[in-house]
Every structure is written in structure tokens, then in C-alpha cells.
Amino acid sequence: MVRVSNFIVGFLNCISLVLGLTAITIASFFYVHSSTHCQKELSDPLFVSGIVLFIVSLLGLIGSCCRTNAILLIYLIVLFLLIVGLVVFIIFSFLITNEDAAKAVSHKGIKGFRTGDFQNWLKNHFVNGKKWNEIRTCLKDSKSSCCKPPSECGFNSQNATFWIAPKTGPAVDDSDCKAWKNQQQTLCFDCNACKAGFVDSIRSQWENLLIANLCALVFLIFTYIVGCRAKRNNKHSYNNKILSRKGE
Known part of the structure; x- marks a missing residue:
């Protein structure tokens, strides 16, 4: 089971590593070759996302392939924070794209805390x-x-x-x-x-982004669960080696 969990974590992070490098390449291309201000504006968040994805994937790849629990622990902490942040962003995206939910939540308050105007x-x-x-x-x-x-x-x-x-x-x-x-x-x-037409277009794009983020959330949660399994198995394997050496 040690090899299986580490292999899955390594495989998933290989995919995300390639995606990160792809994002960095596309962002760099936009920055160098784009002729409009809007295309260049897209390059900054895409480049930052690619760098973050590349670094996190590299940590997961090293931690799983080398079976280094210290690096794997850092990877899992970062992954957990990404999951929490993505959940918050998904809730926010749902509120600003769903008219009924936005009306229900906008300007509501709990114990003196008032929410924002999600509807508008x-x-x-x-x-x-x-x-x-x-x-x-x-x-x-x-x-x-x-x-x-x-x-x-x-x-x-x-x-x-x-x-x-x-x-x-x-x-x-x-x-x-x-x-x-x-x-x-x-x-x-x-x-x-x-x-009004532009706002409708942006809302439609955010709806597509919401679906993409839900898929990404499932991917991250699955990777996190397998990563936790790999860390526990690595520790178990390490303890067995120590005991076998003492037995000799």
C-alpha cells in the first residue's frame, strides 16, 4: 500500500506540475506577444497561479517519490490551505452568480456582522x-x-x-x-x-469558473486524502525499518 499511495500522489502531482508549467508558458506568451491591455492583464494572475501550482506540485512530487515525510507534511499543509481557500471562493462565486441566493444573503447580519451586497x-x-x-x-x-x-x-x-x-x-x-x-x-x-450586457457576460463566465472550481476541489480533496495516506504509510514503513535494525 505504501507504493500505491505514493505512486498516486506522484502521478497526480506530475499532472498538476505540467499544468503549472503550461500556465506559466501561456502567461509569458501573452505578456510578450499580446497587443491589448486586457490580454496583458490576464497574464499576471495566470502566471502567479502557474507558479503556485508548480511549487506545490513539486513539493508533493518530492515528498511522495523520495518518501520524505517532512516535505510531504509541508505539502499537505499547503494543500489544506488551498482547499479551504477554494471552498470560500466557491461559496462567494455561488452567491454572486445565483440571483435567489444573492438576494437572500445580501445585507443580512449575524450578531452585528453584516454581509456585503452580493446581488450587485x-x-x-x-x-x-x-x-x-x-x-x-x-x-x-x-x-x-x-x-x-x-x-x-x-x-x-x-x-x-x-x-x-x-x-x-x-x-x-x-x-x-x-x-x-x-x-x-x-x-x-x-x-x-x-x-448590462457586459455584466451578464461576466456572470456567465463566473458560472463556468464555479463549475471548474468544483472539479478542482474534488481533485484537491482526493489528492489530500491520498497524501495523508502516503504520509502515514511512510511513517509506518520507517518505523518497521528501525525495529528490524534493532532486532538485528
Whole structure:
């Protein structure tokens, strides 16, 4: 059983080690070759995640293959902390992507402690404030639907990004129709429809991230259980060797 548990831990950490190296490589590629600000912004968290995954996997690989319980103990402690952190992040992701749960928890309090506004967290974090200026640049680079006014405004198209309002004014009395500007840096990036569409897109991405994190949590818990088994078996094997030497 000693060999089996150590083999499984080593095998799983070989996989995560390759994933860590892949993340580091992709992040480095984005940083060197990307032409947009948004692509470069993605490289930082991806690079940090790759480094953390690489180091943790290396600890697990050394501890299991060399049967070094001291290193394996450090690995298990770090793995446990990652599991706790991932559980907290999964709960947070669920609250900001599930409308009913967000409404139930937002602004509630227990013994004087009040929770945050989970219902509007995505909107407050990404749309309101200075953050939107950076997001506008990303949307412009991706040639999003915010590059044209809402169809209900009844604007006449001169080209892809130049629209003229009817002489009688917009077809509907909507703030988005008034927010449209033909300047390339403005267009409809300040329109409520653009912001709402972006928030919906981010929420969908967070839902996918939630599923991925749940799979990662199962993987980490399984690895942790096998790692604990490998550590215990290593200790048992070491004690048997000491006893056999004394018996000689």
C-alpha cells in the first residue's frame, strides 16, 4: 500500500506540475506577444497561479517519490490551505452568480456582522467606478456590440461606427440613445445596455469558473486524502525499518 499511495500522489502531482508549467508558458506568451491591455492583464494572475501550482506540485512530487515525510507534511499543509481557500471562493462565486441566493444573503447580519451586497457585486465591481474605463478599452479592442447604438433608437448608419440620429430625434426616449457618441473612444460604451450586457457576460463566465472550481476541489480533496495516506504509510514503513535494525 505504501507504493500505491505514493505512486498516486506522484502521478497526480506530475499532472498538476505540467499544468503549472503550461500556465506559466501561456502567461509569458501573452505578456510578450499580446497587443491589448486586457490580454496583458490576464497574464499576471495566470502566471502567479502557474507558479503556485508548480511549487506545490513539486513539493508533493518530492515528498511522495523520495518518501520524505517532512516535505510531504509541508505539502499537505499547503494543500489544506488551498482547499479551504477554494471552498470560500466557491461559496462567494455561488452567491454572486445565483440571483435567489444573492438576494437572500445580501445585507443580512449575524450578531452585528453584516454581509456585503452580493446581488450587485458584479455590477459594482466591474461597471461602477474607474474600473469601467479599463473595460471600455477591452470592449473597443474586441469590436463588441457596444460599437453601435441600440436598434430601437432608429439611428441611420453611415458606416460601421458612424450613426446619425433622425432629424426628429431618437425613435424612443431612452437614455442610451442620448449616450451614443460618434467619437471612437465613446460610441455606446457608456450606454446602460452595454454595461448590462457586459455584466451578464461576466456572470456567465463566473458560472463556468464555479463549475471548474468544483472539479478542482474534488481533485484537491482526493489528492489530500491520498497524501495523508502516503504520509502515514511512510511513517509506518520507517518505523518497521528501525525495529528490524534493532532486532538485528
